[in-house]
Amino acid sequence: MRTQVAIIGAGPAGLLLSRLLALQGVDSVVLENRSREYVEARIRAGILEQHTVDTLTDAGLGERLHREGMEHRGIYLQHPGTRYQLDFPELCGRTVWVYGQTEVTKDLIRAQLDGGPPLLFEVSDVTLEEVDSDSPCVRFTDADGVAQVLDCDVIAGTDGFHGVSRPVVQAAGGHTWERTYPYAWLGILADAAPATDELIYAWHPEGFALYSMRSPSVSRLYLQVDPTEKIEDWSDDRIWENLARRFALDGWDINTGTVTEKSILPMRSFVSTPMRRGRLFLAGDAAHIVPPTGAKGLNLAVADVTLLAQALVRLLTEKQTDLVDAYSDRALARVWRCTHFSWFMTSMLHTSGDDFDAQLQLSQLRRICSSEAAARELAENYTGLPVG
Ligand code: FAS
Ligand code: PHB
Numbered sequence: 001m002r003t004q005v006a007i008i009g010a011g012p013a014g015l016l017l018s019r020l021l022a023l024q025g026v027d028s029v030v031l032e033n034r035s036r037e038y039v040e041a042r043i044r045a046g047i048l049e050q051h052t053v054d055t056l057t058d059a060g061l062g063e064r065l066h067r068e069g070m071e072h073r074g075i076y077l078q079h080p081g082t083r084y085q086l087d088f089p090e091l092c093g094r095t096v097w098v099y100g101q102t103e104v105t106k107d108l109i110r111a112q113l114d115g116g117p118p119l120l121f122e123v124s125d126v127t128l129e130e131v132d133s134d135s136p137c138v139r140f141t142d143a144d145g146v147a148q149v150l151d152c153d154v155i156a157g158t159d160g161f162h163g164v165s166r167p168v169v170q171a172a173g174g175h176t177w178e179r180t181y182p183y184a185w186l187g188i189l190a191d192a193a194p195a196t197d198e199l200i201y202a203w204h205p206e207g208f209a210l211y212s213m214r215s216p217s218v219s220r221l222y223l224q225v226d227p228t229e230k231i232e233d234w235s236d237d238r239i240w241e242n243l244a245r246r247f248a249l250d251g252w253d254i255n256t257g258t259v260t261e262k263s264i265l266p267m268r269s270f271v272s273t274p275m276r277r278g279r280l281f282l283a284g285d286a287a288h289i290v291p292p293t294g295a296k297g298l299n300l301a302v303a304d305v306t307l308l309a310q311a312l313v314r315l316l317t318e319k320q321t322d323l324v325d326a327y328s329d330r331a332l333a334r335v336w337r338c339t340h341f342s343w344f345m346t347s348m349l350h351t352s353g354d355d356f357d358a359q360l361q362l363s364q365l366r367r368i369c370s371s372e373a374a375a376r377e378l379a380e381n382y383t384g385l386p387v388g
Contacts, residue, residue, distance in 0.1 A: 003029040006138045006152040009159035013284030013301040015108035020309035030119040045101040047295035049384030052302045069099035078202035084369040091379035132278040160285040169277040181267035184227040192219045192257025208349045209246035267291040275328040294342035341381040
């Protein structure tokens with residue numbers, strides 16, 4: 001087998017990269033070790049920055065997004081007795097969209113299988129070879145158990161945090177930073193109409209809570225728990241009781257409903273540099289992880305592949321190396337900005353049990369709710385800074 005770009009991983013990063021390259025006449029093959037059903041069933045992000053919406057729309061993937069997605073003009077920040085609305089258009093002229101990553105992935109896969117570049121599910125034994133040469137290759141076993149060799153010009157490592165690509169880059173040297181937070185998120189999907197028009201990020205002495213949504217009839221909610229908690233110890237009633245306490249506000253009630261999914265998600269910040277080794281380029285969670293408090297993970301993956309697609313088109317069609325040589329530094333500038341913002345939101349909103357911390361957090365929240373400058377800084381970062 002031969003292609004110009006071998007893409008490892010069919011998450012949002014890999015699928016969107018393949019689409020963006022195809023639109024510029026660069027061919028690729030996407031290799032995914034899970035099944036289509038598994039990939040499409042993963043419940044993850046929910047907020048799309050304007051840049052992400054524009055990129056998907058310009059790539060011909062915006063039709064269902066604009067029909068079913070919900071444009072949001074802001075968020076609420078809450079602490080006991082106060083629920084304050086940030087107006088994004090007023091503060092920074094941008095909005096965000098609520099449209100689940102699950103739906104983004106389904107749209108990308110449907111387009112890929114409808115005449116797009118090859119997408120092979122359920123591969124195994126993926127190994128990357130000759131990445132320091134101009135003719136790397138990927139060895140793998142296909143879904144029928146047949147050993148394959150994919151010769152290519154470039155390999156894109158978009159295989160997430162547990163993939164095989166980052167270790168190949170790190171084997172030639174590099175640096176990683178990691179911070180594991182002393183809390184986790186218990187997340188639920190519920191057949192319940194959201195009791196709010198926009199997301200609520202709530203600080204509470206018992207812990208953080210986030211009120212999000214997927215549609216006018218499906219709510220997505222999270223509450224801060226200890227990382228050692230076991231989901232089987234959390235009945236639906238216990239979850240709803242904790243959420244109701246943390247969002248409590250006079251004259252307002254939470255909407256409960258049937259919980260259709262619940263899980264506990266770890267919280268970490270992770271950055272790996274560089275994002276390149278020879279003809280192997282990393283993008284998305286393969287290179288970095290952010291805690292979901294800033295709604296950055298998926299959007300950062302999209303920003304990476306926007307830069308990487310531009311660089312690979314320039315390399316493979318114009319034979320110019322300037323953009324691939326600059327890719328890692330350009331991508332990492334935004335990675336660190338989003339890593340800081342995600343850390344900032346996480347540190348401000350999650351209780352540690354220390355009362356001094358609590359006073360600092362409440363002071364920061366009151367500052368944002370009373371200062372246009374402080375609110376604008378949050379709004380600009382939350383809605384996404386320009387890419388590139
Ligand atoms: P992904 O991990 O999505 O995709 C990588 C793909 O590579 C996967 O399909 C995997 O199966 C495949 N793969 C791995 N190893 C392979 C191999 N050896 N060979 C072939 N394929 C291989 N972000 C938010 O903004 N908000 C959230 O609320 C949020 N919640 C999250 C919850 C969870 C449990 C997780 C894990 C992440 C969450 N994220 C959230 C972040 C998430 O949305 C990621 O940022 C996003 O999926 C990044 O996309 P990719 O880089 O494509 O990586
Ligand atoms: C979600 O809807 O899953 C979501 C929204 C905002 C976040 C994190 C997750 O910050």
